[in-house]
Amino acid sequence: MPDIVTAVLAEIAWPFALMLAWVVGELGHRWLTLPRVSSYGIVGFLLAAGQAGVLPHTREGPMAMLADAAFGLILFELGYRVHLGWLRANRWIAVTSVVEAFGCFVAVFFVARAFSVDMVRALLLASLSMSTSPAAVLRVANELRSSGQVTERTLHLSAFNCMLAVIAFKIVVGYGLLLDDGGILHAVWSSLVVLAVSAGVGVLFGVSVPRLLRLLGGMDRNATLAFAVAVLALTALTHGLRFSPLLAALAFGIVARHRRIVLSQAQRNFGALGDLLTILLFVFVAATIEWRQAAAGIWLALAVIGVRLMVKTAATTLFARASGIGWRKGALTGLALTPLSVFAILLLEQSRHLGLGLLDELKAIMAMVLLLEVIGPVVTQRALIWAGEALRREDG
């Protein structure tokens, strides 16, 4: 193929992939009641460099940056829904969160060791498995216009376990660098300093942006756009400086919410901008997966998925009554926490510059992402419907 054709194809590949993903998403939703994000993932995976080869191999550059921004918006929105006061009013929520997250860490670590994964990689896998993908749960909950305790708890637990996962992950990275003889300074910088600065910048935004809004007045109308712009700036800043955009965006959302300026319901998902970026995000993430690598890690992946599901469901069920809901809703909360993909991949992508070669060697993560990309959102969707929290058809 002449170079010029290749160049043109490379340029148009992304927009067309997004269009295709959107069409498949709508059809899958209509015909199979599949969550839209599941379809986006399937399209991204199939078109990826490693499969059909339509999408160019771009792990750096503008697409990665946009994916970060998309995820930043989602994490901000999730953070904005988190109510820290709930942990004080109902300590069992906090207990559930800690037990399900660290329970996953411990269980997955032992499973990985049993599959003869080396120490550092087993720890990395364990820390990533703690998290529930906020992108999947938030998008599915919004798509179903779901409301109730399973929804509420899934979103809160997802926000908390992501935060715990980032912290655990960065600490393990620091530990890994130390073992690799990267020097103590490099290790501390890449873990503790990155954590502190990322969270700090997020908090700073959370304090200053609402203050700015108050100064400008007319908060009813401006809040959504102002927050979107601020999230984009924050993501670019932390991405550029190689801090953690994920942690920063989540911290921004949580602090902004507790500064008491509120988004109205019409602005969920950040409107059409959020919808567009979500397609991009899910296509991008799935496109990082290579079939051959994923296949190599499939058995470990299945074991981890199984253990993770068991631990999360056990924790949410065990503390269900104590925290004020029935066993059934407790168990469904655990199920709804299944999705993993986006969060783990972006976390790995953002650590690429450390040269640990994490993504390529953690084949099990590839396989897990591939499996859960489609299945995860479906499980969440079913759990919310079974809990009776989705908007019913006769109501819609």
Next chain:
Amino acid sequence: MALECFKQSQPLTMGVELELQLIDPADLDLSASAPDLLHLLARGRFPGQVKPEITESMIEVATDVQREYGDLLAQLRRIRDALTQAGERLNVSICGGGTHPFQRWFNQRVFASPRFKQLSDLYGYLAKQFTVFGQHVHIGCGSADEAMFLLHALNRYVPQFIALSASSPYSQGEDTLFDSARLNSVFAFPLSGRAPFLLTWEDFDRSYFTKMEKTGVVKSMKDFYWDIRPKPEFGTIELRVCDTPLTVERAAQLACYLQAVCRHLLAREEPPPCEDDYLVYSYNRFQACRFGLDGIVVHPRTHESRPLREDILDTIERVGQHAAVLGGEAALAEIRSIAAREGNDAGFLRRMRAEEGSVQGIVDAAVRRFRERERGST
């Protein structure tokens, strides 16, 4: 089903029902949390009654039969505390107010029960538009005929209760310029308005209810959405025009004001009600909904126009001795303060809108107000 027998009850006893809003603390919109909240409350002892309402973002609580302000207030406070605590465990906020300022009616979900499903099928979107929140006050009646007398004798006082309780100035995100926009949702129902002018239970049964039943339009008293309706199974009349106030204190005060007015009417210190009293009824009611305490009402007998505020202060003078006998002086003093100085909850909500700068700020203020104990009251 024939009209039920009117069960006698202790005259001038009271019962209060409040429809309350369930709020998502994240965005302060309504939250479809009634099933989870009811599930949790069913596990413990609730200091009153609690039941679902037509949409899942509403909940209804009711007191036992009470005689005095102090006891009524104490039970309402226990109910409020139990609800707030349960809400905190589930991350659901609870507040009063006749409407939610910015909820979208089409986002509401009808509670899954056969009766609500049937109402939803019959009334269509009106059922979801009915996500409004009222206070109902029951007053015990010694006989069915006494109930019919009281129901009609109260006609001239209905606007007072609308104006005093009004707490629904906002609807669907906008200031309606009404103090009670909630009642506009109620008027949309075909069987709303006032009861037919019949002064004995027998007449009511024979000349109205039985005929209506034969038309197939109604099956029981439940199908009427009148401003005041007899409730034969309780032996009460039920005043239904009040918006749910922002505090349980005010709810108790309104009930005790009604109790005092009823005692005054039963003493027959006023000329008996007549059909022509209703000539000005709808007009006065509109004035109360639209302008609240500043509404100008027309006296049905003297045809004199005057501000509702004055009319209320005047009535307070006349019923003062009855309130004293009933142990409701403190309540009456609070009602006087609403009329004379403080203004109704609609005014408070408008001030919050101005202060906080957003409709979400209104809900936030309402949630805080529902939780806190009012200063100075018992």
